[in-house]
Amino acid sequence: MKNEIGAIAEYEELALWRLARGTDPVTSHEAGSKAEATFAHTHELRILAALGSGPAGSSELGDRLGLSNVAVARRMKRLRDLGRIEPDGLTVNTRGNRETRWRLRR
Numbered sequence: 001m002k003n004e005i006g007a008i009a010e011y012e013e014l015a016l017w018r019l020a021r022g023t024d025p026v027t028s029h030e031a032g033s034k035a036e037a038t039f040a041h042t043h044e045l046r047i048l049a050a051l052g053s054g055p056a057g058s059s060e061l062g063d064r065l066g067l068s069n070v071a072v073a074r075r076m077k078r079l080r081d082l083g084r085i086e087p088d089g090l091t092v093n094t095r096g097n098r099e100t101r102w103r104l105r106r
Contacts, residue, residue, distance in 0.1 A: 043067060043075050044084075048104065051085060055103040059093035076102060 046065050050056065056064070062072040079085045080102075088103040 043071060044079055047072065047075055047079065048084060051102060051104050055088040055101045057091040057093055057099045057101050059095075059099060060091070061102075063094075076100075 043065075046067075047061055050061055050064055058072040058076055059069055061067070062069045065072070076085065080087075083105055085102045086105045088101045090098050091101040093099055
């Protein structure tokens with residue numbers, strides 16, 4: 001739990017950097033940080049729920065959840081780093097590219 005809290009704090013700090021320009025007021029940085037954290041959390045919960053139905057690749061998850069592949073890939077790295085998911089081999093996406101198949105961590 002302690003590591004997860006540290007990872008969340010680190011993630012929120014990165015979100016603050018990305019969602020506001022350096023010339024924006026502090027309130028814009030704070031709002032951007034809150035928005036990113038909310039989207040990330042919502043996406044992560046949806047991804048975990050989808051993986052509850054069985055292993056899947058990022059592309060399949062994106063298609064099922066209506067999220068871009070980039071959005072899913074970003075969340076998968078964080079979920080892996082938090083120990084919530086783990087690789088379960090490889091799969092081939094609809095474009096014919098190989099990608100990691102993910103499952104909930106046992």
